[in-house]
Amino acid sequence: MTNINTTSLSTLADWLAHLETAHPTVIELGLQRVGSVRDRLGIQFECPVIIVGGTNGKGSTCAMLESILMQGGYKVGLYTSPHLIHFNERARINGVSVADAEFVSAFEQVEEAKQDTSLSYFEFTMLACVKIFADAKLDVVILEVGLGGRLDAVNIFDADVAIITSVDIDHVEYLGDTREAIGFEKAGIFRAGRTAICSDPAAPLSLIEHANKIGADLWLFNRDFNYSGDKQQWNFAGRQHRRHSLAYPSLRGANQLLNASAALAALEALRTRLPLGAQEVRSGLVMVDLPGRFQVLPGVPAVVLDVAHNPHAAATLHQNLDNMGFHAYTYAVFGAMQDKDIAGVISQLKNQIDHWCLTDLPLPRGATAEHIQSLLTEQNVVNDKDHSIQCFENPASAYTYAVSKAGENDRIVVFGSFLTVAGVIQQRNEQQ
Missing domain, CATH: 3.90.190.20 (Mur ligase, C-terminal domain)
Structure with missing residues (x-):
């Protein structure tokens, strides 16, 4: 942990170097500290918020949501982590990474608002990203969970739709060493009375029970939504809505239709607030791009x-x-x-x-x-x-x-x- 006069930090590189050593631990789960700084920053969203968690498939699902919604003409903010090449990838508005100068301004605002609160690199940078989003008058915000869900920093926001893509063993020192323990942690992003989607074909019982206990509107793969198809095209079936003759996502790989189905289920749940036509969905799937995923x-x-x-x-x-x-x-x-x-x-x-x-x-x-x-x-x-x-x-x-x-x-x-x-x-x- 370092003490530094942050007024000397003038570039994005300066800030990131400082933040890497500004907190005593790399990972510190919990919502109280980051929630208090959010309140002092006055961050809140009037638009729909989609939060995406899961062991694998989060990034692909977020990218498909972003691409489809952009094709629908909506102004979309997407927060993801970690970045692949440049830090700026973590915050995109309409597919364009936020510029260095905007990050520097947001970091300065977070630094002032945090007062004596110590934030991890992840917490500090996440708050800066969502502060930029809150000021941008977006139509929809998509937030990717960093680790777990229940105690992850993005969970300071209430998801209108929460998605769990998959549940498997990872980060055992923080989340537990069984799918049931991890499923409970990931289900922490669900909210009472709001849509909760799980596209894992074998959803853990702990996830289902938590959703039912809090009164979330749980959508399960193969119960509430599914897909079918052949080598040329595929079809999505939701609770009330079907989409036929869809192009395969441009993202390659065995699980991409599961991820696409979760995205389309989320968009069905939000259809009265974010209506989308058939061609917009098709184009969004074809045009989605995400480096490093097969x-x-x-x-x-x-x-x-x-x-x-x-x-x-x-x-x-x-x-x-x-x-x-x-x-x-x-x-x-x-x-x-x-x-x-x-x-x-x-x-x-x-x-x-x-x-x-x-x-x-x-x-x-x-x-x-x-x-x-x-x-x-x-x-x-x-x-x-x-x-x-x-x-x-x-x-x-x-x-x-x-x-x-x-x-x-x-x-x-x-x-x-x-x-x-x-x-x-x-x-x-x-x-x-």
Whole structure:
């Protein structure tokens, strides 16, 4: 924790560097501190608020909501975290990242309003983002949960529609080590008398019971909404509304129709406040863009970018890789945070990867490449003429090595932490 005269902070980079050390812990769950600063800032929304939580699929669902609503002509604010390349990605208005100067102004306002309250990096920056939204006279606000739900900072706002995309094991030190415990934490974003959507096909009983206990209007996948389709198009069926002959979302992957269905269920619940036509929905799905979610880059060898960093996401990545067709060898560029279930991720993908290019990450929380190598060895991943394990200091050097070795019939899968994918994207951008 540092004491600094914040009047000396004039750029976004200055502020972010300060905020990284301004609070004694990286993560501190709870709503009292951040709620008190929200009140002093006078932040409130007259427009609909959609809050999206879940173990995986949050970012995709938020991106689809944003894209469809923008096609409908609405002024949309989207808050997401973490960012991939630039901090500004965390707050977008009508698809455009907020400018540095706006962030600096918002940070100054949060700093003044917090008085003696200590806020974490996540809490401080989230408040700045929503302060910008509150001043922008938006038609709809979409907020992505950072961690869990019940005690996450975005839960200081009451969702008109709350979405839980999936429930699986992650962040066990904060949320518990069972789906039931985690489901209860995530259901904390539900509100009495308001729409609560869960698109996990096996919703935990704890989530259902909490929704019923508080009197939320719970929509469950396969009970209140579902989808069907063939290779060309798909259909959505909600409680009262159906949408036929929809284009597949431009986001690739096995779970994207689940995510799209959750988004369309939310929009059905809000249809009297945010009406949308069929063409606006179709166009929004086709035009949605979200880097790093089973993103297949053009060219050879095939390069896949995916921020899969827990076993549930790794299982989906496994399925998506299976659907890609034949590749002679698969090279993996993989780096992860040490608090993740790295062994669980490896177990999902070890039979699909021939050559592992392991990388350190530029944060104290990052697992070392050597540690990941030891976990691979424990799972009997070997070095032989068709398999290898190499360690690198950073994602860029790991990726450069993979490119030098991969043939045009091979593929390179860059996955794990956001920092792993971001490091490769930045390296590719510098080479272009």
